[in-house]
Amino acid sequence: MAEDQYLYAVARIRTKELSLLSAAFFEQLLSAPDYESCIRLLKDKGWEGGGADWEEMFSEQRRRTWELMEELLGDTSVFDVFLYANDYSNLKAAVKTCRHRTEPDNIYIGQGTVPVETIRTAVMENRFEDLPEAMQEPAREAQRVLLQTGDGQLCDVILDRAALDAVYRAGKESGNEFLKLYAELTVACADIKTAVRAVRMRKNRDFLERSLAPCDSLDVKALADAALAGEEAVKQCLEFSEYHEGAAALSESLSAFERWCDNLMIRRIRPQLHNAFGLGPLAAYILARESEIKSVRIILSGKKNRLPEESIRERVRETYV
Amino acid sequence: MAIFENMGVVLALxxxxxxxxAAGIGSAIGVGxxxxxxxxVVTEDPSKFSKVLVLQLLPGTQGIYGLLIGFITLTQIGIMGGDSDISLIKGILYFVACLPMxxxxxxxxIRQxxxxxxxxxxxxxxxxxxxKGMIFPAMVETYAILALLISILSIFGINGLPV
Structure with a gap:
């Protein structure tokens, strides 16, 4: 059985899960008096760096996660679905850098399926054929749109949609239930967020059709119609889908909805804590690490900006363990 | 020695x-x-070696039971010494008696x-x-023991049958 080939890896991950940041630890971070105390607590947990630039600390944590996966699996291409978003984010950065002829620091994300240098060179030298086939056309179109119209938002829409399509396709083609679930939730939640933003920015049907990626759990056409009718219509549209609980979060705010989406993902992956077979526990570990990075970022940013504890607490995501 | 004249002992063997x-293959897969x-687990925490070793060995018992049934059958049918003149009916019965195990x-x-x-x-x-963790897989052992029991009772019972 295919699932039996991950017995060693899953057993190691079970031990690694013991060092994931728990809800109790996040409570400690939240009640820490200041940013420096948070950094000290994180240091005790092995989260090095983060003195002035916490992104360095998060990059190190991500690097460790992927290094572990490489050690366990050898070939991590099965998890490419998690990295496509980084590829397209790097592509977006390269296209905009090329247009503005400036390159700010730290705009590229290290973990991706395509090396950053390949993306940069392909965009700078118009050698799009060096990119993977699925990236070529969106990259060409995004660059053309940006050069001809200067519309950065349209450029983002093209590449974000291409990223969602890539994630969805990879999830479907993986044949793994867990990766399919990840792709489905990622695309559906992104579509809902886009629909709400489109309502608030009074975007037209053309924008919606360009940005909403089709998926099984949402009727994208109905969502686009609802987005044209207003925010209440979007909430009503969600009432008839499996994301009906998200409608209540949407009534609160878009950031509450984003938190609800992240928590939904964590709740749906949590059964993997009790699964000793297959790829699911490994994939869930990667997502759990990403989620804890997101929560630590929220807390550190809140502490640095001296936000009240309650205000930070509202934004922190649920933990996997 | 024509094979058909000795079909009884062939079937029993x-x-x-x-x-x-079969039991040996199952155990080899299981222990693997x-x-x-x-x-x-030991890669991350070597102190758990003794605990996980016990759990690793649990699916190995079926192989021992299979060996036991094989050994008892061989002694009963005279292959390990004695009279190996087994009738066709007895041969079939020995064969069937070994199947539960x-x-x-x-x-x-494998399930264990x-x-x-x-x-x-x-x-x-x-x-x-x-x-507690040891009890869960040990429950599966019950059914291997029941099969061992029925195979042993059948093998010993066949010898006295007038067939």
Whole structure:
């Protein structure tokens, strides 16, 4: 059985899960008096760096996660679905850098399926054929749109949609239930967020059709119609889908909805804590690490900006363990 | 010695071999699976070696039961010494008597291995729950023991039959 080939890896991950940041630890971070105390607590947990630039600390944590996966699996291409978003984010950065002829620091994300240098060179030298086939056309179109119209938002829409399509396709083609679930939730939640933003920015049907990626759990056409009718219509549209609980979060705010989406993902992956077979526990570990990075970022940013504890607490995501 | 004249002993031997083979294969697969999981835990925490070793060995018992049934059958049919003149009917009966251990041994070893792998995950996180973790896979052993019992009773019973 295919699932039996991950017995060693899953057993190691079970031990690694013991060092994931728990809800109790996040409570400690939240009640820490200041940013420096948070950094000290994180240091005790092995989260090095983060003195002035916490992104360095998060990059190190991500690097460790992927290094572990490489050690366990050898070939991590099965998890490419998690990295496509980084590829397209790097592509977006390269296209905009090329247009503005400036390159700010730290705009590229290290973990991706395509090396950053390949993306940069392909965009700078118009050698799009060096990119993977699925990236070529969106990259060409995004660059053309940006050069001809200067519309950065349209450029983002093209590449974000291409990223969602890539994630969805990879999830479907993986044949793994867990990766399919990840792709489905990622695309559906992104579509809902886009629909709400489109309502608030009074975007037209053309924008919606360009940005909403089709998926099984949402009727994208109905969502686009609802987005044209207003925010209440979007909430009503969600009432008839499996994301009906998200409608209540949407009534609160878009950031509450984003938190609800992240928590939904964590709740749906949590059964993997009790699964000793297959790829699911490994994939869930990667997502759990990403989620804890997101929560630590929220807390550190809140502490640095001296936000009240309650205000930070509202934004922190649920933990996997 | 024409094979058809000695079909009884051939069938009885086939039964003995099947029991040892199927149960042995099941145990080898099972112990291999649990060994992989145990190695995963020990890589991260060598102090759990003794606990996961016990769990690794649990699916190995079916192989021993298969060997036992094979050995008893061989002694009963005279292959290990004595009279090996077994009638065709007795040969069939010995063959059938070995089947519970062969089938149940094979399947239960693999199912027990899956339960053991899950318990190894449990021990990885909660070493204090080791005893409970051992009970879950040990429950599967019940059915291997029942099959062993029925095979042993059948093999010993066949000898006295007037066939």
């Amino acid at each position: 086939l039964g003995a071999v099947t029991a040892a083979l 699976m649990t060994g992989e999981a145990a190695a995963g 062969a089938f149940v041994g094979y399947k239960s070893a 291995a899956r339960a053991s792998v899950s318990s190894i995950s449990l021990v990885a996180k909660r070493p204090d729950q080791f005893v």
